[in-house]
Amino acid sequence: xxxxxxxxxxxxxxxxxxxxxxxxxxxxxxxxxxxxxxxxxxxxxxxxxxxxxxxxxxxxxxxxxxxxxxxxxxxxxxxxxxxxxxxxxxxxxxxxxxxxxxxxxxxxxxxxxxxxxxxxxxxxxxxxx
Numbered sequence: 001x002x003x004x005x006x007x008x009x010x011x012x013x014x015x016x017x018x019x020x021x022x023x024x025x026x027x028x029x030x031x032x033x034x035x036x037x038x039x040x041x042x043x044x045x046x047x048x049x050x051x052x053x054x055x056x057x058x059x060x061x062x063x064x065x066x067x068x069x070x071x072x073x074x075x076x077x078x079x080x081x082x083x084x085x086x087x088x089x090x091x092x093x094x095x096x097x098x099x100x101x102x103x104x105x106x107x108x109x110x111x112x113x114x115x116x117x118x119x120x121x122x123x124x125x126x127x128x129x
Contacts, residue, residue, distance in 0.1 A: 002027040002118040004097045009123030012087050020082040020123055022097030029073055031055065033100045034080040036071065037113055038093035041124070047096060049111035051082060055103060060110055064090075087127045094122040 008020040022034070035052035039045070051061045051071040059071055070083040080097065098116040109115050 002032070002099055004099060004118055004120035006095065006097050006120045006123035008081075009095065009125050011126045011128060012084075014087060014089060014127055014129045016087050016127075017083070017085045018087065018125060019084065020095055020097075020125070022080045022082075022120060024078050024080070024099065027099075027101075028075070029078050029080055029099070030075045031101060032118075033103070033110065033116075034071075034073055035098045035100070035110065035116060036080075036082050036095055037098060038091075038095045038125075040093045047113050048093075049113070050095070052110045053080065054110070060107055062111070084125070087125075089127050089129065092125060092127045094124050096120055096122045 003025045005023045012018045033054045036050040037047035039047045053059050053071045053073050068086045073080050097120040099118040100116045
């Protein structure tokens with residue numbers, strides 16, 4: 001069983017930066033594909049894919065964050081972080097760390113939340129002008 005805990009959420013100005021961290025326990029992040037999803041507050045729809053770092057270290061990003069967000073895995077600390085730069089108001093959301101012990105053949109599978117087994121409680125990011 002793997003437990004995930006996000007930290008680092010908060011308020012940022014448009015154009016600013018924030019860094020989210022996800023601390024894992026119970027299992028190694030290096031043995032999982034580690035991802036981030038998000039959902040705007042009050043929305044009752046599936047979470048949107050943000051980024052993933054696969055077990056082999058390769059990364060995927062949603063088009064909406066490509067070039068602005070960076071996902072990094074630290075095997076020594078057993079953490080995954082999401083560096084968010086040039087923030088926009090539409091980045092406002094609850095951000096969830098997630099993990100899957102499986103590898104998938106198609107990249108599109110990584111953007112589906114049902115592909116993941118473990119989830120954190122979420123961290124709120126609010127971007128305001």
